Amino acid sequence: MSPRALPPALLLLSPLLLPAEPAAAQSGDEPLLQESVDCPESAAFVHVLTGMPLPQLMPDEEITPAVEEFHCSGENPYSGDEQAIAEGKGLYNPLCAGCHMPDGSGRMGPSLIDSTLKHERVTTAHGEFEVIYGGAAGAMQPMGRRFTQDEILKIMAFVETLGAPTE
Numbered sequence: 001m002s003p004r005a006l007p008p009a010l011l012l013l014s015p016l017l018l019p020a021e022p023a024a025a026q027s028g029d030e031p032l033l034q035e036s037v038d039c040p041e042s043a044a045f046v047h048v049l050t051g052m053p054l055p056q057l058m059p060d061e062e063i064t065p066a067v068e069e070f071h072c073s074g075e076n077p078y079s080g081d082e083q084a085i086a087e088g089k090g091l092y093n094p095l096c097a098g099c100h101m102p103d104g105s106g107r108m109g110p111s112l113i114d115s116t117l118k119h120e121r122v123t124t125a126h127g128e129f130e131v132i133y134g135g136a137a138g139a140m141q142p143m144g145r146r147f148t149q150d151e152i153l154k155i156m157a158f159v160e161t162l163g164a165p166t167e
Contacts, residue, residue, distance in 0.1 A: 032056050032133070032144075039072030043126060047134045054134045057144035067149045074126040078157035088158030091151050099139060104162035108139055113163030128156055 032045045032054040045054045066077045078084035093102060099109030106112065121127030132152050135142035143152060 032149075039068070043071075043074055045126070045130050045133070048121060048127075048131050048136050054130065054144070057133075057142060058148060061148050062150075064150045066153055070125070070129070070149075070153055074124065076125045076129075076153050076156050076160075078153050079125075079160060081157060084154045084157045085161055086158075088151075088154035088156070091147060091155050092158050095146065096143075096155065104159065112159050125156065128159075129153070132156065 046052060047054055069075075069077045078088070096109075099107055100112050101107050104112035106114075110116070122131055129149075129152060131140070132147075132155065133142065133144040133149065147155065
Protein backbone atom coordinates (compact mmCIF):
# COMPACT_ATOMS: atom_id res chain seq x y z
CA MET A 1 0.00 0.00 0.00
CA SER A 2 1.44 3.37 -0.95
CA PRO A 3 1.18 6.41 1.35
CA ARG A 4 -1.26 7.98 -1.14
CA ALA A 5 -3.65 5.06 -0.69
CA LEU A 6 -3.87 5.71 3.06
CA PRO A 7 -6.69 7.79 4.54
CA PRO A 8 -5.53 11.35 5.32
CA ALA A 9 -5.60 10.73 9.07
CA LEU A 10 -3.12 7.85 8.65
CA LEU A 11 -0.73 9.74 6.38
CA LEU A 12 0.91 11.22 9.46
CA LEU A 13 1.55 7.71 10.76
CA SER A 14 2.67 6.29 7.41
CA PRO A 15 6.38 6.23 8.34
CA LEU A 16 5.41 3.91 11.19
CA LEU A 17 3.11 1.71 9.11
CA LEU A 18 5.10 1.27 5.92
CA PRO A 19 8.54 -0.23 5.36
CA ALA A 20 11.37 2.24 5.11
CA GLU A 21 12.18 3.30 1.59
CA PRO A 22 15.14 1.05 0.81
CA ALA A 23 18.44 2.68 0.01
CA ALA A 24 18.48 0.87 -3.33
CA ALA A 25 21.29 1.47 -5.77
CA GLN A 26 20.47 3.31 -8.95
CA SER A 27 22.53 3.54 -12.09
CA GLY A 28 25.36 5.98 -11.50
CA ASP A 29 25.39 5.49 -7.69
CA GLU A 30 28.76 4.73 -6.18
CA PRO A 31 28.81 1.42 -4.31
CA LEU A 32 29.03 1.61 -0.54
CA LEU A 33 32.34 -0.19 -0.37
CA GLN A 34 35.35 1.69 -1.58
CA GLU A 35 37.92 -0.25 -3.55
CA SER A 36 41.07 -0.60 -1.53
CA VAL A 37 44.56 -1.68 -2.46
CA ASP A 38 44.70 -3.63 0.80
CA CYS A 39 41.32 -5.27 0.42
CA PRO A 40 40.22 -6.03 -3.14
CA GLU A 41 37.77 -8.77 -2.04
CA SER A 42 35.48 -6.90 0.38
CA ALA A 43 32.11 -8.34 1.36
CA ALA A 44 29.06 -6.68 -0.19
CA PHE A 45 26.63 -4.72 1.94
CA VAL A 46 22.98 -5.21 1.00
CA HIS A 47 19.64 -3.81 2.15
CA VAL A 48 18.10 -6.02 4.84
CA LEU A 49 14.67 -6.16 3.13
CA THR A 50 15.46 -6.06 -0.57
CA GLY A 51 18.87 -7.68 -0.85
CA MET A 52 19.88 -4.85 -3.19
CA PRO A 53 23.43 -3.47 -2.87
CA LEU A 54 23.66 -0.44 -0.61
CA PRO A 55 24.92 2.71 -2.36
CA GLN A 56 27.02 5.41 -0.75
CA LEU A 57 24.44 7.76 0.69
CA MET A 58 27.03 10.51 1.25
CA PRO A 59 29.18 10.37 -1.91
CA ASP A 60 31.69 12.94 -0.63
CA GLU A 61 32.19 11.16 2.67
CA GLU A 62 35.76 10.66 3.84
CA ILE A 63 36.54 6.97 4.18
CA THR A 64 38.53 6.66 7.39
CA PRO A 65 41.07 3.90 8.08
CA ALA A 66 38.56 2.39 10.55
CA VAL A 67 35.86 2.23 7.86
CA GLU A 68 38.29 0.70 5.37
CA GLU A 69 39.34 -1.89 7.97
CA PHE A 70 35.67 -2.68 8.69
CA HIS A 71 34.94 -3.13 4.98
CA CYS A 72 37.79 -5.64 4.76
CA SER A 73 37.31 -7.58 7.98
CA GLY A 74 33.62 -7.15 8.84
CA GLU A 75 34.75 -6.52 12.43
CA ASN A 76 34.25 -3.16 14.11
CA PRO A 77 37.68 -1.68 14.88
CA TYR A 78 36.08 0.59 17.50
CA SER A 79 34.82 -2.31 19.67
CA GLY A 80 36.17 -1.71 23.17
CA ASP A 81 37.72 1.67 22.26
CA GLU A 82 36.66 3.95 25.13
CA GLN A 83 37.01 7.20 23.14
CA ALA A 84 34.99 5.82 20.21
CA ILE A 85 32.37 4.45 22.63
CA ALA A 86 32.00 7.88 24.25
CA GLU A 87 31.63 9.49 20.82
CA GLY A 88 29.13 6.79 19.83
CA LYS A 89 27.08 7.51 22.95
CA GLY A 90 26.90 11.19 21.99
CA LEU A 91 25.72 10.22 18.51
CA TYR A 92 23.23 7.62 19.80
CA ASN A 93 21.53 10.16 22.07
CA PRO A 94 18.99 11.57 21.18
CA LEU A 95 18.30 10.25 17.66
CA CYS A 96 18.63 6.50 18.25
CA ALA A 97 17.50 6.71 21.88
CA GLY A 98 14.15 8.16 20.77
CA CYS A 99 13.10 4.73 19.45
CA HIS A 100 15.47 2.33 21.21
CA MET A 101 15.56 4.19 24.61
CA PRO A 102 18.76 5.54 26.21
CA ASP A 103 19.45 2.14 27.82
CA GLY A 104 18.66 0.21 24.60
CA SER A 105 15.62 -1.52 26.11
CA GLY A 106 13.41 -0.60 23.16
CA ARG A 107 10.26 1.37 22.66
CA MET A 108 9.04 1.94 19.12
CA GLY A 109 12.29 0.34 17.95
CA PRO A 110 13.29 -3.13 19.13
CA SER A 111 15.37 -3.76 22.21
CA LEU A 112 19.09 -3.68 21.58
CA ILE A 113 19.94 -5.49 24.79
CA ASP A 114 17.97 -8.73 24.78
CA SER A 115 18.23 -11.84 22.66
CA THR A 116 15.01 -11.20 20.70
CA LEU A 117 16.09 -10.25 17.19
CA LYS A 118 13.91 -8.81 14.46
CA HIS A 119 16.62 -9.51 11.87
CA GLU A 120 18.96 -12.44 12.55
CA ARG A 121 21.73 -10.72 10.57
CA VAL A 122 22.31 -8.22 13.41
CA THR A 123 24.24 -10.91 15.28
CA THR A 124 27.27 -9.85 13.21
CA ALA A 125 28.85 -6.40 12.96
CA HIS A 126 28.45 -6.59 9.17
CA GLY A 127 24.70 -7.22 9.45
CA GLU A 128 24.21 -4.65 12.19
CA PHE A 129 25.91 -2.07 9.99
CA GLU A 130 23.62 -2.98 7.06
CA VAL A 131 20.50 -2.39 9.19
CA ILE A 132 21.71 0.90 10.64
CA TYR A 133 23.19 2.26 7.41
CA GLY A 134 20.49 1.11 4.97
CA GLY A 135 17.42 1.04 7.21
CA ALA A 136 14.88 -1.72 7.70
CA ALA A 137 11.11 -1.67 8.18
CA GLY A 138 8.80 0.89 9.75
CA ALA A 139 10.48 3.88 11.29
CA MET A 140 14.03 2.50 10.86
CA GLN A 141 15.15 4.87 8.16
CA PRO A 142 18.58 4.69 6.49
CA MET A 143 20.89 6.27 9.05
CA GLY A 144 23.60 6.45 6.38
CA ARG A 145 21.88 9.67 5.35
CA ARG A 146 22.42 11.17 8.81
CA PHE A 147 25.68 9.63 9.97
CA THR A 148 28.96 8.86 8.25
CA GLN A 149 30.08 5.25 8.13
CA ASP A 150 32.71 6.08 10.76
CA GLU A 151 30.03 7.52 13.06
CA ILE A 152 27.88 4.41 12.59
CA LEU A 153 30.81 2.23 13.67
CA LYS A 154 31.16 4.36 16.82
CA ILE A 155 27.43 4.05 17.53
CA MET A 156 27.77 0.28 17.10
CA ALA A 157 30.68 0.25 19.58
CA PHE A 158 28.50 2.12 22.09
CA VAL A 159 25.51 -0.21 21.54
CA GLU A 160 27.79 -3.16 22.35
CA THR A 161 28.16 -1.71 25.85
CA LEU A 162 24.41 -1.48 26.49
CA GLY A 163 23.23 -4.20 28.80
CA ALA A 164 26.80 -5.33 29.33
CA PRO A 165 27.45 -6.50 32.88
CA THR A 166 29.05 -3.82 35.03
CA GLU A 167 31.98 -4.65 37.22
